Amino acid sequence: MRLTAKILKKPITSALIAIVCGFLVAAVVLAAAGYNPWQAFGALFSGMFARPKYISNVLIKAAPIILTGLSVAFAYKTSLFNIGAEGQYIVSAIVVTLLGVRLNLPAPLLIPVLLAAGMLAGGIWGGLVGLLKAKYGIHEVITSIMLNWIAFYLSNYIVNLPAFHQPDSTGTYPIRESGYIMLLPNWKRSPQGMAALSRIPWLREVMMRTDVNFGILIAVYMAVLVGFVLYRTAKGFELRAVGFNRDAAQFAGIDVGRSLLESMLISGALSGLAGCVAIMGAAPHNISTLAAFENNGFNGLSVAFIAGGSPVGCIFAGLLFGGFLYGGQTVQADVGAPSEIINIMMGTIVFFMALSKLISTLADRLAKGSALHAE
Amino acid sequence: MQISDKYAVQMRGIVKTFGSLRALDHVDLDVRKGTIHALLGENGAGKSTLMNILYGLYQADGGEIYRNGKRVRIKGPNDAIRLGIGMVHQHFMLVENFTVTENVILGREVTNSLGVLDMKRAREDVRRIVEKYGFQVDLDAKIEDISVGMQQRVEILKALYRGVDVLILDEPTAVLTPQETNDLIGIMRNLAAGGKTIILITHKLKEIKQSSDACTIIRRGKLIDTVNPQTVDEETLAAKMVGHPVRLVVEKTPAQPKDAVFEIDRLSVRDKRGLPAVKDLSLKIHRGEIFGIAGVDGNGQNELVEAITCLARAESGTIKINGEEIQNTTPQNVIRHKISTIPSDRQRHGLVLDFSCEQNTILEKYRSGPFSRRGVLQNGKIAAYAEKLIREYDVRPSTCALQPARSLSGGNQQKLIIAREISNEPDLLIAVQPTRGLDVGAIEYVHKMLVHERDAGKAVLLISLELDEVLSVSDTIAVLYGGSILGTFRQDQADEKTIGLLMAGGKRHAVNS
Numbered sequence: 001m002r003l004t005a006k007i008l009k010k011p012i013t014s015a016l017i018a019i020v021c022g023f024l025v026a027a028v029v030l031a032a033a034g035y036n037p038w039q040a041f042g043a044l045f046s047g048m049f050a051r052p053k054y055i056s057n058v059l060i061k062a063a064p065i066i067l068t069g070l071s072v073a074f075a076y077k078t079s080l081f082n083i084g085a086e087g088q089y090i091v092s093a094i095v096v097t098l099l100g101v102r103l104n105l106p107a108p109l110l111i112p113v114l115l116a117a118g119m120l121a122g123g124i125w126g127g128l129v130g131l132l133k134a135k136y137g138i139h140e141v142i143t144s145i146m147l148n149w150i151a152f153y154l155s156n157y158i159v160n161l162p163a164f165h166q167p168d169s170t171g172t173y174p175i176r177e178s179g180y181i182m183l184l185p186n187w188k189r190s191p192q193g194m195a196a197l198s199r200i201p202w203l204r205e206v207m208m209r210t211d212v213n214f215g216i217l218i219a220v221y222m223a224v225l226v227g228f229v230l231y232r233t234a235k236g237f238e239l240r241a242v243g244f245n246r247d248a249a250q251f252a253g254i255d256v257g258r259s260l261l262e263s264m265l266i267s268g269a270l271s272g273l274a275g276c277v278a279i280m281g282a283a284p285h286n287i288s289t290l291a292a293f294e295n296n297g298f299n300g301l302s303v304a305f306i307a308g309g310s311p312v313g314c315i316f317a318g319l320l321f322g323g324f325l326y327g328g329q330t331v332q333a334d335v336g337a338p339s340e341i342i343n344i345m346m347g348t349i350v351f352f353m354a355l356s357k358l359i360s361t362l363a364d365r366l367a368k369g370s371a372l373h374a375e
Numbered sequence: 376m377q378i379s380d381k382y383a384v385q386m387r388g389i390v391k392t393f394g395s396l397r398a399l400d401h402v403d404l405d406v407r408k409g410t411i412h413a414l415l416g417e418n419g420a421g422k423s424t425l426m427n428i429l430y431g432l433y434q435a436d437g438g439e440i441y442r443n444g445k446r447v448r449i450k451g452p453n454d455a456i457r458l459g460i461g462m463v464h465q466h467f468m469l470v471e472n473f474t475v476t477e478n479v480i481l482g483r484e485v486t487n488s489l490g491v492l493d494m495k496r497a498r499e500d501v502r503r504i505v506e507k508y509g510f511q512v513d514l515d516a517k518i519e520d521i522s523v524g525m526q527q528r529v530e531i532l533k534a535l536y537r538g539v540d541v542l543i544l545d546e547p548t549a550v551l552t553p554q555e556t557n558d559l560i561g562i563m564r565n566l567a568a569g570g571k572t573i574i575l576i577t578h579k580l581k582e583i584k585q586s587s588d589a590c591t592i593i594r595r596g597k598l599i600d601t602v603n604p605q606t607v608d609e610e611t612l613a614a615k616m617v618g619h620p621v622r623l624v625v626e627k628t629p630a631q632p633k634d635a636v637f638e639i640d641r642l643s644v645r646d647k648r649g650l651p652a653v654k655d656l657s658l659k660i661h662r663g664e665i666f667g668i669a670g671v672d673g674n675g676q677n678e679l680v681e682a683i684t685c686l687a688r689a690e691s692g693t694i695k696i697n698g699e700e701i702q703n704t705t706p707q708n709v710i711r712h713k714i715s716t717i718p719s720d721r722q723r724h725g726l727v728l729d730f731s732c733e734q735n736t737i738l739e740k741y742r743s744g745p746f747s748r749r750g751v752l753q754n755g756k757i758a759a760y761a762e763k764l765i766r767e768y769d770v771r772p773s774t775c776a777l778q779p780a781r782s783l784s785g786g787n788q789q790k791l792i793i794a795r796e797i798s799n800e801p802d803l804l805i806a807v808q809p810t811r812g813l814d815v816g817a818i819e820y821v822h823k824m825l826v827h828e829r830d831a832g833k834a835v836l837l838i839s840l841e842l843d844e845v846l847s848v849s850d851t852i853a854v855l856y857g858g859s860i861l862g863t864f865r866q867d868q869a870d871e872k873t874i875g876l877l878m879a880g881g882k883r884h885a886v887n888s
Contacts (some may be wrong), residue, residue, distance in 0.1 A: 232754075234747035241738065244729040250686065251716070251724040252738040253707030 004363075011308040014356030018306070019320070022349035029344055035337040044342075047330025048323040052202040056210040060282050062322025063215030064089070067274035068300025069307060069314040070219075070226050071267045075126075076309050077230055078263035079243040080133070084144025085271040086297025087151035088125040090290075092118035092275030094155050097287045100175025100279065101164060107178040111280070114179050118276035119269040125151065126268015127261060134257035140264070148297075152290055159289050171288030181280045182213045213281035220315055222270065227311040229266075239263050271297055299325075302350050321346065376405050380444035383408045383541050383572035384429065384460070389438035391424055391596075398424045400596045401438070406541070406589075408443075411563055411573045413587035413604065415580075415616055417814030418785060421596040422576050426543045429574075430462040431455040442541075461534030462543040465550075467526050471519045475512055476501050479532045504535050508565045511558075523671070524555035528562065541572045548582055552671055553842055553875035560586045578616070578814075580609040580623075581843070592616055617815045627826045630850035630866075632661035636834045637714075637803045642692035642702075644678040644858075652678035654858040655692070660803065660851075665825060665835040667849025668860075671878050672840050675858035677719075680807050680838065684716055685709050696803060710739055715801035717792055719808040719838075721785070725792040728781040732770065733761035735780050736795050768794035769820075786817035793824055804828050805836045810844060822848050842878070846871065856880050 007013055027037035048058055068085045075082035082088075096118045103110060125147055132138040159165060164172040177185065187193040188207045197204040206212050230236040241249040242259040250256045274296060279285055303321050307313030328342035378385055384406040391399040399421045406412045416422040427433045429440065431449040440447055442458050449455050455462070469478050476498050485497040498514060505512055512528050513521070521529075527547060534542055544563075548556045563573050563586055575587060583590050583604045590607075592599040592615045599615050613621045637660040646652035653675045660666040670676060681687035682702065683694055689702040696712045718724035726735050737746050737757055745756040761776050770783070770790045780788060789809065796804065806825060810818040825848055829835050838855075839845050845852055846869060853863045854877040861877045 232752055233750050234741050234752055235750060237734070237737075237741050237747075237752060241727050241730065241734075245723070245727040247723050248725060248727050248738070250706060251684065251718060253705070253710045255705065255707070 006363075011310070011313075011356075014353060014359050015306055015308065015313075015317075017359060018349045018352035018356065021352040022345040025348040026341055026345040030337055030341060033337065035335055040331050040335045040337050040341065043331045043334040044324070044327040047327035047334075052206045053209045054326070056206040056212050058319065058323045058326050059216040060211060060213065061326045062318045063213075063219045063281065064274040064278045064296050065299045065303050065321055066216075066219035066314050066318030067222060067277060068271050068297045069303030069318050070223055070300075070311055071122075071126075071270035071274070071297075072300045072304035073307060073309045073311055073314055074226055074230070074270060075263055075267035076304060077236075077243050078239045078259060079246070080130070080140050080260065080263055080267070082126065082129075082144060082264070082267045082271075083141050083301065084126060084129055084147050084268070084297070085274075085300045086293055086295070087144065087148035088122035088268040088271035089275045089278075089297045090148075090151035090155050091125045092122040092272035093279050093287050094151075094158050095121040096179075096276050096279045097172055097175060098158065098164065100179040100285075101173050103179075104176065105178060107180075110176065110179045111181060114175070114280060115273065115276050118279075119272040122272020122275060123265045123269035126271065127265040129268075130261040130264025133264070134260045148293070152293065155287055156289055159287055166286070169288070171284060172286045174283075174285035175279060179280055180213075180285065181215065181277070182211055183207070211282040213277075215277035215281040218273065218277060219318065222273065223311045223315050226270070230311065235262070271300065274300070299346075302346055305350050305353050308353070308356075376403075378441050378444055381408060382406060382441070383443065384574070385441040385444075386425070386429065387439045387441070389425060389428060389440075390436045391421075391428060391433060392436055398596050399428075399435070402593065402596070402598045404591055404598075405601070406572055406574060408572055409567055409570050410588040411567050411575060411586050413575045413577060413583040413590040414593065415578065415583060415590055415612060416593040417578060417616060418812050419814075420593045420616075422593050423545060425593070426462065426545065426574065426576055429455065430460060430543060456537055456539065459538060459540035460543070461537060461539030461541070463527065463530040463534060463545065463547065465546050467530055469518045469526055469529060472517055474515050474517055475521070475525075475529050475532070476514045478518060478529055479536050481533075483537060501532065501536060504532060508535070508562060508569060510562060522555070523550050524552070524558065527551070527559065531562070535566075535571075540570075541574065542566065543574045543576070545576045546578075547575070548577070548579060550672065552878045553871055554879060556582065580612050583612065584609065594618055613815050619816075621815050621819055623815075625822045625826065625847045627848075628830075630664050630829065632664040632850070633832065635659045635661050636697060637836070638693075638695045639683075640693045640695070642679075642682060642694060643690045644675070644682045644687055645690055646678050652858050653682065656855075656858065656860055657692075658853060658860060658863075660834040660836055662802075662832050662834050663829055664851060665829050665837055665849045667837045667839065667845035667852045668855050669839070669842050669845040669852060669874055669878060670855035674855050676807070676838050676840075676855060678858070679855070680716070680719075680805065683709070683714065683805065710799070713800070713802040714805065715796040715799045715803070716805040717789075717796050717807060717809050719811065721788050721792055726780045726788060729779055731777050732765065732780050732783065732791055733757055733776045735791060736761045736764050738795065739799065764791075764794040764798060770794065786813050786820075789813060789817065789821065793821065797824065797828060801833060803834045803836060805838070807838045808840060809837070810839070810841070818844075842871065842874065846874070854878055 030037040030040050048054055068089060071085050072082050096114050099117050100114055103113065105113065129140050129143045129147065132143050133140050159172055166173045188197065197207055230240060238254050239259055241254060242256050246256055278296065299321055303314055303317040306317040324342045324346060328339040331337050331341060332339040382405050386404040389399050389402045402425055414422040424433065428435045431451040431454050440449060447458055470481065479501050480497045485493045487493045501514060510528050510532065512525060518526060547559060551559060567573055577583060587604050589601060590604040591601045594616060609623060613623055639656060639658050642653055642656045643651060644653035678687055682689045685704050685706050693700050694702040696714055699712060701709055701712050722728060727738065740746055746753055758776065765773060765776060768790050770787050775783060780791065783791065809821045825835055825837060837845060837849055850866050851863060852866060852869045853860045854874055856877060857880065
């Protein structure tokens with residue numbers, strides 16, 4: 001019993017239980033709507049794994065939301081709720097598109113410039129929230145929701161500027177190819193490349209049929225880096241101290257206001273990086289008119305939550321989420337069930353993660369119960 | 376002991392478990408009618424838990440309760456009050472802008488046949504009780520205008536008005552001045568003489584000697600003994616309470632103060648509501664001196680400390696350490712100028728409870744070598760340092776380095792803070808209520824450390840609400856009232872009575888020494 005209780009208290013356990021619950025609830029909903037849940041889940045998984053290009057697309061889809069997940073998780077360690085990841089992502093996408101369209105630079109220059117500019121834009125968007133919080137005590141949720149909408153309409157305004165708008169489309173011109181971060185974009189279309197790839201069919205499929213790019217590598221690298229910063233550096237120590245107990249941190253001489261600002265700057269920069277990866281990494285390499293939020297930032301909230309705030313956990317949660325998002329399209333195509341079923345599943349998973357406190361309480365009960373029996 | 380109607384309350388074999396903690400382990404209690412019965416124990420010994428069970432706030436996991444020899448079941452405070460058992464908690468539950476009478480009758484309003492409040496009759500009823508037991512209370516004063524001691528009497532009145540026979544008082548003197556404490560003991564005696572039974576929860580030995588007819592000692596949830604406090608000395612009571620002999624007197628040699636290292640000149644500070652809290656306060660502390668500030672809570676102690684540590688703005692005046700002004704800078708600057716503070720609220724200001732003990736030891740030092748290099752924490756150095764502090768300051772369990780500070784007992788949390796602050800090698804050590812909520816053993820330890828720092832040539836500022844503590848530990852004693860220092864005394868010239876009067880805002884009887 002004690003062992004059971006111990007296993008139940010591991011964060012990964014609550015994540016797994018939440019995921020199982022997500023499937024159960026989705027199954028009930030599907031069945032109630034007259035679809036066969038097994039068939040739907042089968043379609044979901046085959047949509048994720050059946051072909052090499054699916055897997056590649058899952059990774060492409062996952063990279064930005066791993067990054068926005070990291071953004072939310074980082075802020076959360078300083079006890080800030082960064083619901084503004086969406087806006088930070090959008091402003092970064094705007095800036096990357098503008099510069100990517102206009103700057104005529106070779107790839108070794110353009111790529112770093114765009115990455116830096118996107119992170120800076122996101123960082124400023126997040127930092128603004130931190131500044132308002134530190135200086136005037138305005139709650140970060142309010143300011144970041146407002147900034148989300150400002151970013152949203154700013155984006156639509158920019159898209160429709162004659163200088164950037166691509167005629168007969170809903171978007172801007174794409175950025176220059178020297179700003180792409182796809183894997184060997186020129187080589188794979190060269191005769192040698194084609195020849196080499198034709199010998200390895202799966203690789204050929206991945207390379208030719210998807211925008212396979214460095215995004216996932218950047219996301220994994222950032223997850224490890226964020227983990228290192230939080231747990232192994234003096235700055236991370238400081239930010240976490242502020243997150244756990246602002247009063248004690250202040251008493252110990254930590255500048256709490258500055259910590260809040262820094263935390264939001266970094267968090268915003270991570271969401272900004274997500275925007276970079278999305279624009280530079282995959283077609284259509286531009287921004288287009290938004291009818292509603294694309295949810296790359298809001299999905300980061302769910303990712304961070306499912307990961308229990310752990311940076312490395314964000315990789316797995318992001319992959320799961322990315323997989324569901326991509327595979328969900330197959331559910332709609334093959335089974336006819338609306339892809340919104342994926343949102344129901346994700347919502348359920350997040351809901352049960354929130355209940356994970358309950359699981360650990362139950363585990364305590366269990367341990368206590370067995371202790372009483374042992375007497 | 377037999378179950379008999381000579382006893383107002385008898386409890387048998389009471390068991391209560393919280394999680395994995397056995398808070399009460401088969402505790403018996405026999406309270407004779409018409410007596411004052413003290414319940415003595417350290418913090419967390421289980422005395423409040425036992426009384427909360429009697430008052431119905433908790434349900435026991437096992438055991439029986441008898442009232443006047445009859446078995447009773449108490450499922451909630453309403454059951455308890457119906458059985459004539461009342462309780463006055465440490466934190467009062469009064470309506471601030473109601474009068475004393477209104478508060479007393481609240482929930483038991485007297486109405487005439489039309490259902491209209493009959494204040495005249497109610498006031499008469501309350502007055503009768505007041506006269507019978509010699510309370511000195513203005514029945515028409517509003518709660519917000521009367522002192523804490525008075526408010527406590529209103530709480531007692533409330534219980535009596537509900538026809539309570541057995542009155543439980545939970546640490547009633549924690550908030551009182553010495554004079555108010557004496558008054559309360561007088562009232563308790565009157566009540567007992569009038570046939571009421573009083574159960575007094577306390578950890579203050581002196582009060583028990585002064586007031587009680589019997590004293591039951593509880594240690595770690597177990598019944599240790601019931602003694603007659605009139606025939607047993609304080610050392611014995613203390614030893615029974617903690618389980619080993621304790622020295623109640625602070626041992627120290629006369630102070631040998633050297634040059635003044637810390638100086639406050641005409642400091643004024645406003646509180647969070649913008650009202651003046653510290654007014655024109657000046658003081659000087661020397662190396663090798665413990666400067667104690669006595670005073671009732673809310674007389675500017677918090678604001679004074681916050682101004683020194685730069686958490687609050689000094690409106691005017693200067694604060695100097697080693698000749699350098701530090702007022703209105705940053706907490707970090709204060710620490711850099713060798714001022715270390717043991718805060719009054721150790722869980723809120725002293726520790727990051729979710730950090731490990733190890734991380735808490737470097738809370739003020741993580742920025743620089745040897746604990747971080749080029750911004751990266753040096754885990755080996757940190758672990759070695761924490762290990763050393765935990766060993767030197769005897770923080771228990773000795774294996775706590777990687778456990779969250781939350782898991783430590785209050786006394787050990789305090790030891791961890793003291794270890795951290797003293798190892799800063801400050802020129803001025805500020806200790807605010809350093810023994811609040813600690814048991815006798817831990818208190819002895821804290822006092823020893825303060826004296827040790829003094830003997831090492833540091834200046835020590837002790838701010839405490841416990842007058843006994845200030846009197847026994849400090850070399851110089853100042854009384855803080857209404858944000859000003861009303862008098863300063865050398866330890867050998869300070870007597871409890873004069874200081875008690877000043878704490879209540881009385882006229883200055885002594886001249887600055």
